[in-house]
Amino acid sequence: MRRVARSEAAPEDLEEKGAKELEQAIQHFENNPPNPDSFSFQRYKLKSVKDALERIFHGKCAYCETFYASSQPLDVEHFRPKGAVAEENGHRGYWWLAADWDNLLPSCIDCNRKRNQITPKGETSQVRLLDNTAGFSAAAAVGSGKKDSFPIAPNGTRARSRTDPISAEKPLLLNPCEDNPEEHLTYFFDRDHPVSFVLAKELAGDPDYSGDDGLSLKGATSVHIYGLNRLRLVQARTQLLRRLEFMADLAIDLKHLAETLRQNVDPEITRAGQKVDAFGNRTLAELARMCAEDQPYSAMAQAWMRDFQTRLQTL
Numbered sequence: 642m643r644r645v646a647r648s649e650a651a652p653e654d655l656e657e658k659g660a661k662e663l664e665q666a667i668q669h670f671e672n673n674p675p676n677p678d679s680f681s682f683q684r685y686k687l688k689s690v691k692d693a694l695e696r697i698f699h700g701k702c703a704y705c706e707t708f709y710a711s712s713q714p715l716d717v718e719h720f721r722p723k724g725a726v727a728e729e730n731g732h733r734g735y736w737w738l739a740a741d742w743d744n745l746l747p748s749c750i751d752c753n754r755k756r757n758q759i760t761p762k763g764e765t766s767q768v769r770l771l772d773n774t775a776g777f778s779a780a781a782a783v784g785s786g787k788k789d790s791f792p793i794a795p796n797g798t799r800a801r802s803r804t805d806p807i808s809a810e811k812p813l814l815l816n817p818c819e820d821n822p823e824e825h826l827t828y829f830f831d832r833d834h835p836v837s838f839v840l841a842k843e844l845a846g847d848p849d850y851s852g853d854d855g856l857s858l859k860g861a862t863s864v865h866i867y868g869l870n871r872l873r874l875v876q877a878r879t880q881l882l883r884r885l886e887f888m889a890d891l892a893i894d895l896k897h898l899a900e901t902l903r904q905n906v907d908p909e910i911t912r913a914g915q916k917v918d919a920f921g922n923r924t925l926a927e928l929a930r931m932c933a934e935d936q937p938y939s940a941m942a943q944a945w946m947r948d949f950q951t952r953l954q955t956l
């Protein structure tokens with residue numbers, strides 16, 4: 642998950658039609674007595690909303706950064722669930738935010754819907770990309786997917802009506818438009834066994850979000866609820882990690898070869914060295930492109946790039 646600036650204002654028709662829908666919802670929920678039936682919200686699914694979210698998030702899921710736009714329909718997801726709250730019986734959901742632009746995120750089906758996911762337990766030996774029958778035997782099916790989940794910190798205060806301030810809630814889930822996921826999540830890199838797990842980051846001294854184990858409670862909860870270490874996702878990130886490692890080794894080898902060739906007294910060989918050096922630079926440019934924010938799993942790729950640059954300095 643990477644930080645994303647919500648770079649576009651709410652689509653005009655969402656503002657207009659969403660306001661009318663909210664008036665109907667207020668009638669529905671705040672009538673005396675309140676209507677016990679559910680309310681069918683529709684406006685958050687407007688095409689203009691889907692198109693804007695696709696542009697802002699580059700066709701990727703807000704939570705796991707899988708590029709879904711070419712293969713599956715976009716789920717417009719409510720960060721604060723609109724119809725119920727899994728952690729609190731009787732809560733009717735944040736219905737007043739059903740068409741609130743800041744509450745809408747694009748999500749892949751796996752992050753959004755509740756289902757059991759094969760989830761490796763975090764040992765590198767379990768995750769061999771093409772060996773998933775033996776390699777994952779120690780994995781477990783874990784229920785994940787956000788759906789109506791919206792846990793808050795123990796000292797947060799749950800909003801139950803539209804007059805309650807949501808700023809008092811202290812959510813335990815990362816919102817890529819409001820949080821900096823880098824402060825709560827970290828990636829595990831092991832060059833001998835390239836595998837991509839995302840882990841809760843160390844976070845000390847934060848009265849709301851530091852867990853007893855010194856890790857970010859918000860990071861840990863997000864990994865669990867969004868299922869950020871589900872098997873297929875770990876495999877997809879690992880595939881990218883291996884490509885990055887391959888390209889990095891190639892670039893380093895080309896640069897070393899270029900340096901050797903350029904030191905040769907034969908001008909032909911020196912020129913060949915310059916060409917090899919240019920190949921090395923093109924490989925480095927491609928590496929940088931693979932880490933760009935519009936690419937899948939860019940948070941992991943950028944973390945890897947920082948690690949790689951540190952490694953380069955020690956060569």
Ligand SMILES: [Zn+2]
Pocket residue numbers: 702703704705706707748749750751752753
């Ligand atoms: Zn996702």
